[in-house]
Amino acid sequence: MIYLTAIVKSKPEHNDAVKSLLMNMAVHSKKETACLQYDLHQNSTEPNIFVFHEIWNDEKGLEAHNSQPYIQEFVKASETLLEDNVIIYKTQKIG
Numbered sequence: 237m238i239y240l241t242a243i244v245k246s247k248p249e250h251n252d253a254v255k256s257l258l259m260n261m262a263v264h265s266k267k268e269t270a271c272l273q274y275d276l277h278q279n280s281t282e283p284n285i286f287v288f289h290e291i292w293n294d295e296k297g298l299e300a301h302n303s304q305p306y307i308q309e310f311v312k313a314s315e316t317l318l319e320d321n322v323i324i325y326k327t328q329k330i331g
Contacts, residue, residue, distance in 0.1 A: 237272065238292040243323040246284045250317040257310050257317075258286050264306045265290075270297020284319070 246254035258276055265274040272291040279285035292298040301307065314322065 237329075238290075238295060238298055239327045239329055240288070240290040240292065240298070241325045241327065242288040242290070244286040244288070244314075245319045246286070246317055247319045248284050251284045253313075254284075254317050255286070257313055258288075261306050261310055262288075264304065265301060268297065268301055268304075270294060270300065 244254065244258065255278070262274055262276045265271050270293040272293055273289065274291075275289045277287045277289070279287070292301065
């Protein structure tokens with residue numbers, strides 16, 4: 237299994253657009269066969285920070301996920317909508 241955390245920080249003026257894109261990604265990603273968990277969170281005190289907690293069955297499934305049209309749409313839009321690059325952590329569950 238692959239455990240992944242992604243942190244997305246939108247430009248404040250594009251918060252609603254980014255939130256909409258991320259929510260769309262969550263809806264579609266949860267339907268993917270390799271997706272075991274895909275939770276989207278929004279920071280309570282800084283609403284332009286979003287955090288994904290994901291679990292994927294395997295690397296092949298994650299690669300397929302990253303090639304989906306809704307992911308590619310977000311990647312393209314992120315060039316102008318985000319304050320910084322998306323931070324991605326691939327981790328191992330240890331406890």
